[in-house]
Amino acid sequence: MRIFLVCFVAFISLINCQIPPFTEECVDNAYPPPESRKVPSYVVNLDLPAAQRWTHVVKNKGPEIKKLLDEFKSFISDIFNGSQAIVNFIDKEGPAFDETLPQPFADEMRGIANATGLKLGEIVFFNIFYEFFTVCTSIVAQDPKGTLYHARNLDFGLFLGWDIKNNTWAVTELLRPLVIIVDFQKGGQTVFKSVNFAGYIGILTAIKPKLFTLTMNERFNKDGGYIGLMEWILGERTGQWMGFLTRQVMESASGFLEAKVMLSNEEMLAPAYFILGGNKTSGLYQQGCVITRAREFVVDVWDMESANGWYILETNYDHWSAPLFLDDRRTPAHHCMGNMTQQGVSIKGLHNVLSSRPVLNKLTTYTALMQVDSGHLEVWLQYCPDPCIPW
Known part of the structure; x- marks a missing residue:
């Protein structure tokens, strides 16, 4: 019944030309959010x-x-x-x-x-x-001094329980109270920090201080994760769970280049985009890239230098293809980055971009902001009051 209602709402919206209601807005006053939106932190002791x-x-x-x-x-x-x-x-x-x-x-x-x-x-x-329903926007950007930042919105819950009364997605609303920062430590020292949903042990968003940053975005593809899941259930288990692979990368990779190799070579159960930021912006190339993965192999590695020069941005569509017209977060995000300019790259600036509709939408659970050289990570719960997509 609920699936029917979701499809009905989508159909009516299309008839009324309300999708996409992409009235782009590039806000400049969303940071800092209210303290009530700050996410709590926990230490996970890997020595236990x-x-x-x-x-x-x-x-x-x-x-x-x-x-x-x-x-x-x-x-x-x-x-x-x-x-x-x-x-x-x-x-x-x-x-x-x-x-x-x-x-x-x-x-x-x-x-x-x-x-x-x-x-x-x-x-x-x-x-x-989380292997199959994570819809996101990720950005790696450098300021004029060469400092690298990595920021992301994590959107989750499309088609998972539309609440007609409140105009919200049920799963999105239930996820927000579970968002936490986790400081993974060994010997009392931080190995890396991540953003998790309590009870989820894989990695979707993380920073290894002074070394690299990582986010994962779902890739919609014909060899999608459902096939890998069915193979795993039936006993064919040659691929890695995405969340376990990213966890291993954060624990063991010594830097950007090693992380890049690990994320490129492992066979996985589901296709994905890995957005990787390093700690260098000089030399042969800048350390920022999007790794586009099929389950068995790398489809493409897109470096920041060829993407834009000072930032690289990924949603949930191959960068060489147009996004789905119902879900074009990419174009507004690029518009807001251009509006901000490289001079505005900072924790505040990137939070403002990710708080601009429709980059911010009803599925957005949190915004994470990372600065690799200082090891800084801050996370804010996000909400998008009406009018806001989807729907």
């Missing part, structure tokens, strides 16, 4: 046994994770005409799938299940879902 690392992070988050999982399951049930077969399969077979995952990730998920009181199958499912 894997099953104990996340206990203090998730022990009070069980009810919120459960609400989100129930929404996921309801969505799946709707797709299959009310059938509970897939949901029952997840609950029953999830623990067995956990045993197929590499360490320490399997034990970390077991620990999260114990700490929250949720089923292990549900926690596995919770960690799978």
Whole structure:
């Protein structure tokens, strides 16, 4: 029923020529947001046994994770005409799938299940879902002095529970209370920092201080993650989970070039865009790039120097192709970057660009802002009151 309602709303909007309502706005006064939107921070001690690392992070988050999982399951049930077969399969077979995952990730998920009181199958499912529904805008930019910044909006929840009364996406609303900053440490020292949804152990947004920054955007492609997921369920497990690969990169890569190689060579379950920023803007080339990945191989590596010279920007479409006309966040984002100019590149400037509609939209859960040389990471919850797309 909800799938029908979402499609109906989209259809009516198209008839009324309300999509895309891309009245571009380039705001200059969105920073700083109210303190109430600041995201809390936690330390995850990598020296602890894997099953104990996340206990203090998730022990009070069980009810919120459960609400989100129930929404996921309801969505799946709707797709299959009310059938509970897939949901029952997840609950029953999830623990067995956990045993197929590499360490320490399997034990970390077991620990999260114990700490929250949720089923292990549900926690596995919770960690799978982000492979397929992450719609984002990522930017790497340098200021006139050569300082590199990396910023992103993480948008999540399209078609996942439209609330007609409040004009919001249910999953997007349920995700915001779960957004956290995680400081991964060894020996009491920061290895890297990331932005996570509590209970999710992979990496979508992260900074390795003084070395490199990384964000992941979903790539819509015919060899999409659903195929990889089905292969994994059926026992063909040659590909990496995207979130596990990015976690390994953040833990082990010694710099931009090693991270670039790791993100380019590993076979994955789902295609993706990896947006990578380094710490150098001189020499042979600037350390900023977008790695366009198919599941088995690299399709393209697009460097910042050839992209624009002072910034590179990726949404969810190949940079050499036009974006979907219903979802053109790219053109307004470029417009706002040009309006800001390189002189305006800063934490404040990039937050303003990412707070400009339709780059900011109803699916935006948070904006993350990173400065690699200082290791700075700040994260703000985002909201987009009407009028705002989608819908």
